[in-house]
Amino acid sequence: MTGPVPVVGDLGTEAGVHVEYCGEWFVVHPGETFTVGRDADLAIDDNPFLHRRLLEISSFEGLWLLANVGSRLSVTVTDGAGRLQSWLAPGARLPLVFGRTTAVFTAGPTTYEISVYVAEPVFSETHPASIEGTTTIGDDVTFTLSQRQLMVALAEPLLKRDGTGLGEIPTSVKAAARLGWTTTRFNRKLDNVCDKLDRLGVQGLRGGLRSYATNRRIRLVEYAISARLVSRADLSLLDLRAPEE
Incomplete structure (x- = not known):
């Protein structure tokens, strides 16, 4: 900016x-x-x-x-x-x-x-504390390093925007390749992240009982950016090797 x-x-x-x-x-x-x-x-x-x-x-x-x-x-x-x-x-x-x-x-x-x-807000803001390796929101909902990496990989084109617009959210296959993961591991992590946020009350990640929304990657990136779960400073996480979980 x-x-x-x-x-x-x-x-x-x-x-x-x-x-x-x-x-x-x-x-x-x-x-x-x-x-x-x-x-x-x-x-x-x-x-x-x-x-x-x-x-x-x-x-x-x-x-x-x-x-x-x-x-x-x-x-x-x-x-x-x-x-x-x-x-x-x-x-x-x-x-x-x-x-x-x-x-x-x-x-x-x-x-x-x-x-x-x-100019004249009614309420002031407080900033969430960050914990190295994990991110905690709401009722002690904690994301592991690999879960944060997944969110950053999906949000990378948006986080790297240069002022001319926002890029497209990558597919699971492309995001998995960016992290050096198998697609199976990526989808398992994506399920875990969506489950956590769904329990927190985040809408749009599930299409119905026991099924995930078809556009959940888009909704996840929307929420992760707006709720400040990921930021441009987190792009360095993409170069770390997270342990198997």
Whole structure:
């Protein structure tokens, strides 16, 4: 991302918001409505799977609201620290109460991420502590090194984006090859990670009783990035050899 990342206090005295996507910044002032989509104020991509208008940011009675104005796509919304997360369905809206809010959504094979910075947030953020070799979220749900490597391998094209857009999520075969694993080992690890997150209440990883969703890799990457389970700093994990588990 180019340019400094704004923090609360850097947005000026006016109670507006800044929207960032791939290094491009937009300012939204009170009374204005800002749209995100294929043909919007923030025209993300000429992607036929993406709505012309998917997201809308506006102010109402002193609060900033994020609304999903699309008809098919859901949006994962999280606070800047990745501690709180909502799945914003079509027609739903929620208040932007944190200094930074991240929205992640998938249209066809491509996943997008935008950040919204509020000048006068209602709540402050706390940052999760990291533990070397493991990552813990929620009710002591811990991921091993190999499970983290799996998530990083799937999210690698998104984590390495250079400001021109996001790459496609790799297939299980390609991600397994990237790690030097067999596809059988990779799929077993993928099952374990999806099971853990499903028990945590993460939606979209299962298609029904005892069956996995067909697009679970996409949903897993969506959640892992928005919940800050993986970041660009974790790319070095891809070069480590995790022990067999």
